[in-house]
Amino acid sequence: MKQNPHRILVLWGSFGWSKSPPVPTSKAGDxxxxxxxxxVFGGLERRMISHDFQGGDITAIFGGIDLDLTEAHIVGNxxxxxITAIFGGxxxxxxxxxxxxxxxxxxxGGIEDKTxxxxxxxxxxxxxxxxxxxxxxxxxLEIKN
Numbered sequence: 001m002k003q004n005p006h007r008i009l010v011l012w013g014s015f016g017w018s019k020s021p022p023v024p025t026s027k028a029g030d031x032x033x034x035x036x037x038x039x040v041f042g043g044l045e046r047r048m049i050s051h052d053f054q055g056g057d058i059t060a061i062f063g064g065i066d067l068d069l070t071e072a073h074i075v076g077n078x079x080x081x082x083i084t085a086i087f088g089g090x091x092x093x094x095x096x097x098x099x100x101x102x103x104x105x106x107x108x109g110g111i112e113d114k115t116x117x118x119x120x121x122x123x124x125x126x127x128x129x130x131x132x133x134x135x136x137x138x139x140x141l142e143i144k145n
Contacts, residue, residue, distance in 0.1 A: 029056065035081070039063035039088070048072045055079040055131075060088030060139065068093045069130075070145070078129040085109065085139035092143045094130055100143055101131045109136035114144040 029036060035056030037044055045066040053072040058065055058081065070093050083090055083104070094100070099117045117127065132143075 037065060039065055053079050055081045057082045058090060059084045060090055061086045062088055064089045066091045070095050074128040078131050080131045080133060083132055083134040083141060085136045085141055087138045089140040094143065094145060096145050097127060098130050099127045101129050104132060104134045104136065106136045109139045111136055111141045114142065116145055
């Protein structure tokens with residue numbers, strides 16, 4: 001019995017088509033307090049003015065995101081923002097009263113923190129912390145005030 005090589009090729013190709021697209025799915029959250037943005041081969045400029053910013057998920061694949069949080073406020077002590085930049089870049093602007101804690105992995109990418117943290121004279125009102133998690137792979141993340 002002779003096997004048809006086209007049958008094997010069609011079977012192999014059908015496995016790739018059944019998978020979901022590479023764009024990550026956003027987690028549920030209130031769009032007034034939580035960011036869930038993804039760009040692929042594109043760009044996005046966004047300004048968040050929430051009085052209860054809770055964080056979110058930002059993904060840039062072969063694209064760029066410009067995110068302005070200078071008018072946002074964190075109600076608790078911290079907010080967590082997951083940033084993934086693959087062959088892309090993210091520019092993040094934060095208020096002077098916030099500090100950055102990066103808990104991620106730059107892999108052939110760069111993270112530049114150009115922020116100036118304000119001095120707090122009152123220990124009863126500590127600085128708010130924006131915790132950034134995620135990965136920067138062949139891309140860049142720039143954080144400034």
